[in-house]
Amino acid sequence: MPRESWLAVQKPLPSARRWPLWALSFLLPLAVWSAVSYVPFLWHPMIKVETSGAVTWLKPGTLIEREQFAHQVEQAVAQGGEAPTGGRANPIYLPAPHRVGRALYTAFTTKPAIRADVWLHESLWSSIQTIFWGFTLSSLIGVPLGILCGSFASVSRVTEPFVDFVRYMPAPVFGALMVAVWGIYQEPKIAIIFIGTFFQQVLVVSNTVRKVDPALIEAAQTLGAKNRHLLMRVIVPASLPDLYNDLRILLGWAWTYLIVAEVIGVSSGITFFINQQAKYRNFENVYAAIFIIGLIGLLTDQVLGFVGARLFGWRTLKPSRLRTLWQRFFSDRYITLWPERVTRKGDV
Numbered sequence: 001m002p003r004e005s006w007l008a009v010q011k012p013l014p015s016a017r018r019w020p021l022w023a024l025s026f027l028l029p030l031a032v033w034s035a036v037s038y039v040p041f042l043w044h045p046m047i048k049v050e051t052s053g054a055v056t057w058l059k060p061g062t063l064i065e066r067e068q069f070a071h072q073v074e075q076a077v078a079q080g081g082e083a084p085t086g087g088r089a090n091p092i093y094l095p096a097p098h099r100v101g102r103a104l105y106t107a108f109t110t111k112p113a114i115r116a117d118v119w120l121h122e123s124l125w126s127s128i129q130t131i132f133w134g135f136t137l138s139s140l141i142g143v144p145l146g147i148l149c150g151s152f153a154s155v156s157r158v159t160e161p162f163v164d165f166v167r168y169m170p171a172p173v174f175g176a177l178m179v180a181v182w183g184i185y186q187e188p189k190i191a192i193i194f195i196g197t198f199f200q201q202v203l204v205v206s207n208t209v210r211k212v213d214p215a216l217i218e219a220a221q222t223l224g225a226k227n228r229h230l231l232m233r234v235i236v237p238a239s240l241p242d243l244y245n246d247l248r249i250l251l252g253w254a255w256t257y258l259i260v261a262e263v264i265g266v267s268s269g270i271t272f273f274i275n276q277q278a279k280y281r282n283f284e285n286v287y288a289a290i291f292i293i294g295l296i297g298l299l300t301d302q303v304l305g306f307v308g309a310r311l312f313g314w315r316t317l318k319p320s321r322l323r324t325l326w327q328r329f330f331s332d333r334y335i336t337l338w339p340e341r342v343t344r345k346g347d348v
Contacts, residue, residue, distance in 0.1 A: 174192060240311075
């Protein structure tokens with residue numbers, strides 16, 4: 001049996017190949033970062049002073065440019081003094097992986113050195129709450145409105161031109177206005193996430209709804225379905241898998257707007273933590289916080305992907321108890337979605 005090509009066009013990879021490649025996508029950047037950090041001759045533009053020698057202003061541990069260090073060595077030798085010594089190092093804003101890993105651990109286990117500072121988990125919890133409320137409020141309004149826009153041309157004509165106009169306005173420009181209206185607490189951050197997500201959400205959802213197979217709608221109309229039935233029993237069920245994926249993607253956008261939103265207003269959240277650590281030049285903590293954001297986003301997306309594969313299992317054709325529960329819960333609503341229900345007489 002011929003072996004499958006690694007570069008077959010639009011063919012899924014077998015599981016034996018998927019997971020190694022998934023791990024490789026993380027290991028390759030980590031390998032590059034490690035090489036840059038631990039191999040002196042690749043990219044170490046600074047010198048970390050070990051002994052100051054005759055140069056009094058140099059202190060052990062100081063990072064200076066290599067050319068400047070060489071100049072100081074020449075001057076010390078020319079004046080008959082002891083030359084300073086040091087080794088190659090990277091700038092302080094590019095810490096090695098092990099330092100970031102240690103910072104990631106200590107950020108959760110060590111009390112902040114400054115009383116006014118907050119723990120990393122406190123900042124994360126504040127940001128997660130902001131994301132939750134901003135994205136939930138946006139979805140509660142944006143998804144139904146997008147479905148209506150995608151289903152009815154009249155609603156689309158009244159709504160989408162204005163939505164399309166506003167979506168080009170960057171959400172951060174509303175920052176000062178939101179602070180003036182809501183004060184300096186969580187509300188302006190939630191409002192900015194709402195503004196940044198809502199208008200995109202309406203257009204993305206409406207576009208997805210328009211992709212429903214017209215044959216499904218025509219078949220339901222032939223069986224006598226009216227607008228409400230077409231919307232609730234054909235269009236929405238047929239769009240659900242794609243709408244679910246849309247929300248997964250839009251959730252990532254909400255995280256982007258969170259970083260922008262937290263620059264203004266209150267002194268809390270993950271961005272406040274990053275800014276504080278950068279101000280004190282604790283770049284290990286900065287990287288640790290950034291990695292935590294990426295890790296939360298990745299885990300959230302993977303969980304949503306796992307749940308989505310079970311909820312909409314007819315796309316993967318894998319048996320799932322979660323899908324069975326979903327079917328039973330909505331068994332009296334979704335008719336054209338599952339073949340066994342379509343065959344029942346008089347369901348539409």
